Amino acid sequence: MRNCLACGQPKSRYLGDGSSVHFFYQSKTVKYFYCSTMVFKTYAKEGLKDTRMSFENFAATPFFERELEAARQRGQSGERLQRREGRGRQQCSCQQAVSAGCHQPLKQGPNSPHTHASFPGVPGKYIYCPSRVFSLYNAQGMEKELTWREFQLSDFYDAERDRWIADKRKT
Structure with a gap:
């Protein structure tokens, strides 16, 4: 009321x-x-x-x-x-759900930068937003926004997985 x-x-x-x-x-x-x-x-x-x-x-x-x-x-x-x-x-x-990083709709598609994925052995869906991840890890040496495939091969993948798991535990 x-x-x-x-x-x-x-x-x-x-x-x-x-x-x-x-x-x-x-x-x-x-x-x-x-x-x-x-x-x-x-x-x-x-x-x-x-x-x-x-x-x-x-x-x-x-x-x-x-x-x-x-x-x-x-x-x-x-x-x-x-x-x-x-x-x-x-x-x-x-209202569509939008990304906190780039303010675009979270829908996955050919024109969307977002990738809906999961980390192996971790329950739940992870939505990869290149601009959000870049803003998080720019200070640690990330030089540009990476695609999901490039991100999986980078050193930041494990750090983001650990951050996401810790964030999930808080909520």
Whole structure:
């Protein structure tokens, strides 16, 4: 359950200590999350008196239309930003796992630098990332990024195997 940023209480209407009232309002044009504490902090100087005002009572005040208009503006600016950055609803929103070393997808393939392998006698799958291994062993004398085959023949292979085994034991 997520907590409200304004009051720190759970966003659920049914959880929390009762110090504030939460409600999610949605129409065809706008989505609005109501928090009585946030609304009180915003409009107390303009005459709002109740820190625990129900949503129904708040909807009858002139402040409600101002809040809806502000929510509408935020929604439209977010849509404009998504269009500008080329993110649309037609694209897949699923996240791919990426390498910590080179920030490319971990999928193995002809265009991928990664090799999915294992060390003999060690259970588990090892994903070889040339740029990560190079950054780890550059100080010890590795001169360039190696392919998996070159890496297996190098002196760094055993050191990486030992490092990977030790890392697996930690988790």
